[in-house]
Amino acid sequence: MILELRFNMLPPTLNEQIDLARSDWRASAAVKKLWTNKVADLTQKVDFSFDDKVWLEYHWHLKTFAHDSDNVSAASKYILDGLVDAGIIRNDNLIVIQSPVSHYYYRAKIDGVILRLSSTPNFLQENFYRYTMLATN
Template identity: 45%
Template sequence: MLSKFVFPLPPTLNEIIGTARSNVYASAKEKRAWTNRIAVECFGRKQFPDRVWVEFIWKIKNFRRDPDNISAAAKFVMDGLVEGGIIQDDSLKFIMSPVLHWYEKGEDLVQINIADHPIWNGRIIALENPRFQETKQQVIAVAPEVLLPVKSSEIAEKEEVSITPIVGERIPEMQTVTAVVEVLEEEISYWGELLELADLINREYERSLTTPAAAMLHARNAGEWLLRAQSLLPESEWLAWLNANCQVSEQSAKTYMAIAKSWLSVQKSSVHSPI
C-alpha cells in the first residue's frame, strides 16, 4: 500500500532557530500549530499499523537554500502524521531506513510518500527483485557482427552479375538478430542488477558506520541486498564478486546476511516482549 500526502512547507531550520531565539514559548507554540495543522489534513486517510518506508519530496522556489536546512522541517511533518494516526510512531521501530529526500523546483510544498514496502521515487519495489531501470536511460544492445541474409536477386541487381546457385550443399540457418539482441539484453540486465546491488550494499555499509543509532537497521538492509546478490551468482563466483565490488569483508557479509535472515523473528519477539 502506498499513500501520498501534500502539505504546505513547514518552517526550515533557520526559521525554527530564529523563532526560538526571540521567544522559546513562541517556538513551542509554532511547533504545536504545525503538528495540529498536518494532523487535521490527515483525517480520513488510510493508516499504517506497522513499519513504513518514507520519502520526502521538497518542492522549493529558491534553490539557493541548503537541503539540510529544508529537510529539518521533516520533524513537523512526522509529528503531524503520528498525531493524525497515519503512522504508529516516528521512532526507528516503525520508520525504516533509508528515509529518502528529493528536491524539486516548485511552490514551497512538501509531498510525503508512505508505503508498507520499500519505495524509490514514488514506486514500491521488491527487495527480492529491485527495479531501478525507470530512472535510467534505456540501454540499447548492439550486435554489429550479426547480418541478415541477403536475397540473391538483390545482389544481382546491385552488382549486375549472374549468380550460380550452389547445388547439393545445405547452408545452415543464421541466428536472427532478434534472438541475439534478447540474449544481450538479458546479460545487460543481469550485470546491471549486480552493479545496483553493489552500490546499495556499500551505501548501507557506510551508513552503518556513520549512524551508530541505526547501525542494526543498515546492517539488516545490507544483508538483504547481499542475499539477493548471492542468489544471482554461481557459488564459485560469489566471494570474488564480493571482494571486487563491495567494501564489506567476507566475515561482515556473513554477519549482515544472518541479521537479515533472522530479522523477522527479532521483530516479532520485540513486539511481544513486555515493556
C-alpha cells in the first residue's frame, strides 16, 4: 500500500530555522513545535499506520527555485516528527526510515509537498524513471 499525504504549505527551510535559532532559541523551539503539531493535526484523520520499515518519496512543489535543495528537504524534519506524533510511523530513525529517501522538486504556483510512504520500495522505481525522463527531455 502507498499512503499519499498532501500538504498545501511548507515548513521553514533550514536557513530560516537557523536564522531564527541564532536570534532566539526559544522562538526556534516554538516554531519547531508549531510545525510538528500542525503536521500531526493534519494527519490525525489518516486511518492507517506503518508498524515496521517505511520508504519515503517527497515531491516538493515550489514557487521559486532560489532555495538550495538541502534547505528545502530539511523541512522533512517537521513532517516526520509530526507523523510520529500522529502515530502514522512508529519512529523516524534509520531503523524505520529506509534508504533511499527520494526528493523531487517541481515549479508550482503555490508551495506545498506531497509525501508518499510505503512498506515496500517497489514504488520508488516508477517515479524515478518518470522524473528522469522528464528532466532529460
